[in-house]
Amino acid sequence: MTSIGFSTEADVREDRRTVPTDEGDHERFSHYVEKDKLTEAMVMGTPVVALCGKVWVPSRAPEKFPVCPDCKDMWESMQPGDGDGDA
Secondary structure: OOOOOOOOOOOOOOOOOOOOHHHHHOOOEEEOOOOOHHHHHHHHHHEOOHHHOOOEEEOOOOHHHOOOOHHHHHHHHHOOOOOOOOO
């Protein structure tokens, strides 16, 4: 007779890839900005204002950096259905 069992073991893998960064990148975050303003800023080189209030001219790939915690909190508080009953 064949028996089938289940295991609680998990296959854990660590991502050891490195992302090339420039000097000072350890202080950088990806910020939330209006999409149309970001596109214009990338093309024209004009500054944008993030939800957290940071003003800068975007020039780097945002996926290389962690999301700004202040921008993330503000974005989540603006989403409908955030648990306050006003959806």
